[in-house]
Amino acid sequence: MEPAGDPKLLRRVIAASFIGTTIEWYDFFLYSTAAALVFNKQYFPELDPAVGTMAAFGTYAVGFFARPLGGIIFGHFGDRIGRKSMLVTTLLLMGISTFLVGLVPTYNSIGVAAPILLVVLRFIQGIGVGGEWGGAVLMAVEHSSGGRRGLSASWPQAGVPAGLLLSTGVFYAFSKGLTDAQFEDWGWRVPFLLGALLVGVGLFIRLNIFESPLFEKVKETKVAKLPILDAIKSHPRNILLAMGARFAENVFFYVFSAWILDYGVKKLGMSSSLMLNALMVAAAVELCTVPVFGALSDRLGRRPVYIFGATFSGLFAFPFFWLIETQSEPCIYLALILGLAVGHAAMYGPQAAFFSELFGTKVRYTGASLGYQLASPLAGGLAPIIAAALVQQAHGGSWGVAAYMIFSAALTVLCVYLAAETSKGALE
Numbered sequence: 001m002e003p004a005g006d007p008k009l010l011r012r013v014i015a016a017s018f019i020g021t022t023i024e025w026y027d028f029f030l031y032s033t034a035a036a037l038v039f040n041k042q043y044f045p046e047l048d049p050a051v052g053t054m055a056a057f058g059t060y061a062v063g064f065f066a067r068p069l070g071g072i073i074f075g076h077f078g079d080r081i082g083r084k085s086m087l088v089t090t091l092l093l094m095g096i097s098t099f100l101v102g103l104v105p106t107y108n109s110i111g112v113a114a115p116i117l118l119v120v121l122r123f124i125q126g127i128g129v130g131g132e133w134g135g136a137v138l139m140a141v142e143h144s145s146g147g148r149r150g151l152s153a154s155w156p157q158a159g160v161p162a163g164l165l166l167s168t169g170v171f172y173a174f175s176k177g178l179t180d181a182q183f184e185d186w187g188w189r190v191p192f193l194l195g196a197l198l199v200g201v202g203l204f205i206r207l208n209i210f211e212s213p214l215f216e217k218v219k220e221t222k223v224a225k226l227p228i229l230d231a232i233k234s235h236p237r238n239i240l241l242a243m244g245a246r247f248a249e250n251v252f253f254y255v256f257s258a259w260i261l262d263y264g265v266k267k268l269g270m271s272s273s274l275m276l277n278a279l280m281v282a283a284a285v286e287l288c289t290v291p292v293f294g295a296l297s298d299r300l301g302r303r304p305v306y307i308f309g310a311t312f313s314g315l316f317a318f319p320f321f322w323l324i325e326t327q328s329e330p331c332i333y334l335a336l337i338l339g340l341a342v343g344h345a346a347m348y349g350p351q352a353a354f355f356s357e358l359f360g361t362k363v364r365y366t367g368a369s370l371g372y373q374l375a376s377p378l379a380g381g382l383a384p385i386i387a388a389a390l391v392q393q394a395h396g397g398s399w400g401v402a403a404y405m406i407f408s409a410a411l412t413v414l415c416v417y418l419a420a421e422t423s424k425g426a427l428e
Contacts, residue, residue: 042114
């Protein structure tokens with residue numbers, strides 16, 4: 001049941017998946033940057049600054065707890081109706097909720113209703129991004145030929161650093177072009193409002209691609225009535241192993257891309273422009289390395305490349321903080337580039353193909369989404385909150401965060417080691 005792998009069609013699908021995913025993650029990452037730099041002042045002004053930061057990251061974490069629900073909902077319909085229609089729906093959901101975040105009044109304007117509205121919109125964002133990932137990577141995987149699935153599926157993954165680069169760049173431009181008072185008053189809202197324009201571009205592209213050929217063949221026979229039950233019944237071990245494989249990748253990414261902004265600016269006293277600049281450069285480099293590691297997994301296998309990424313990340317946990325805490329600009333750039341473009345990219349590049357190959361076509365959207373999204377609240381969603389709490393407990397020290405990162409890396413190495421190698425098998 002391998003797809004024919006028409007090169008022209010595959011390029012269109014990959015481009016649509018990459019651009020659409022970039023736009024969705026632009027929307028999602030805007031919130032994490034705002035949570036680190038702005039939301040504690042705008043929506044939790046009556047709290048102690050450290051507690052306000054944790055509360056802001058708490059609203060940020062809500063999106064991660066919504067992601068499994070999005071994976072279940074859109075996985076169900078993606079396995080029954082089709083991948084393409086779910087990609088269009090999730091993009092609309094993300095775009096509308098992101099635009100509305102830019103319009104939410106502050107705590108000083110409407111009181112406690114302000115953070116409540118923020119939480120509701122973040123929850124909707126989480127549902128959208130939770131459903132989007134499975135469809136985007138499956139379109140690339142299921143249109144690809146067997147020997148290039150890792151590379152093909154890594155392009156939607158590359159949409160994550162691309163979205164991070166875009167959102168951080170827009171935030172940086174407004175923070176530099178306005179005074180601090182202007183930025184905190186209204187400037188931070190503009191990047192959220194601009195998301196509406198990007199969604200229009202993404203919809204145009206996604207509406208002009210074809211449905212997955214593997215799913216079309218399944219529709220000719222019989223689709224699963226309840227994909228979630230079928231996935232849990234037929235692939236329980238693979239769902240759990242995918243969750244464990246996801247753990248370190250998610251923890252490291254959100255420590256590097258979200259929490260470190262708060263740590264660098266508020267704990268170490270560095271400028272937000274320096275931290276945002278370093279993050280942009282690291283995201284730009286990772287945008288290039290994710291496909292490299294995806295292609296490498298086609299040659300060496302998913303597991304060796306993934307285990308290298310997790311092992312490197314674990315060994316790099318303490319050196320990462322040693323570099324950051326020098327407060328030297330070159331050291332900060334080096335820390336974020338190595339963390340994101342080597343350690344994280346080596347896990348994230350093969351991940352989409354790896355998780356997709358663990359499940360059959362009838363339940364692939366649901367199964368891959370469950371493994372991917374169930375880990376999100378426990379790993380990425382809680383990572384900034386846990387990191388902030390560990391630093392607070394250690395009176396500003398980072399050793400507890402580094403130990404937490406090493407634990408997550410060890411868990412991931414174990415789960416990937418126990419999983420089957422999937423790179424050479426045919427999709428069924």
